[in-house]
Amino acid sequence: MTKKKSDAPICALDYAFRRIGGKHKARILWYIYQQNNVLRYGELKKMVQNITSKMLTQTLRELEEDNLLNRKVYPVVPPKVEYSLTETGKELIPFIEHIGAWGRAQMEKEKVENKKKDE
Amino acid sequence: MTKKKSDAPICALDYAFRRIGGKHKARILWYIYQQNNVLRYGELKKMVQNITSKMLTQTLRELEEDNLLNRKVYPVVPPKVEYSLTETGKELIPFIEHIGAWGRAQMEKEKVENKKKDE
């Protein structure tokens, strides 16, 4: 029976993390989702503070390539480009909420522990 | 009403991803969980193929520092060190399974699409 059951999810883990594990990727998906699934380049730039154009563009291109984001270019002057989640991208939202909730809970715990130490 | 609800999960996302977003972290937690929550250093080394001692040690130390792993040293010769998930670490398993399942589904989809292209 070659217990391959445990191998499969592991490769899949790598696959998944390569797609959303990047420094800003999960946040970008989340921001777009929060804003009714449409954000322009400049809006994202403001929301993901301290990111450079280069990095933002690069990250967006990767997300697009992985079919998590749609990129829509309006042929107007000045240029207008909108990013939105694909169906595949939307599938990741529950997971992002899950891990975000865990992170928030952990942060709370740490805060409580630090308070204890102060006393 | 200062819609702060959307800010909180975002910071938490960064917090969470810094803890498990590393190249091998989720996999290590998963491996340990799969093996009845105990794995020795050498066993991990074999399972996480191509990882160097340096990287493995470093990754394990970070996981320990973030309170996701317990490190138990047995005072014997030759040395024996066991790693196991903490309660906090165990909390991450459902999430890891979730994202792993997504990744596996995506891989399947891609395979199907590639077959179509071949035809």
Place this chain on the structure above:
DNA sequence: CGGTATCCAAGAAGATACTG
């Protein structure tokens, strides 16, 4: 507005050798 292109610095990670 929404990017590119180029250069450069800092950090992550690999190779190798060694140890209690």
Place this chain on the structure above:
DNA sequence: CAGTATCTTCTTGGATACCG
């Protein structure tokens, strides 16, 4: 067995300038 130490390489990402 379970690491550490050192050196080197390789990859990321930042700064800056410029473009359609």
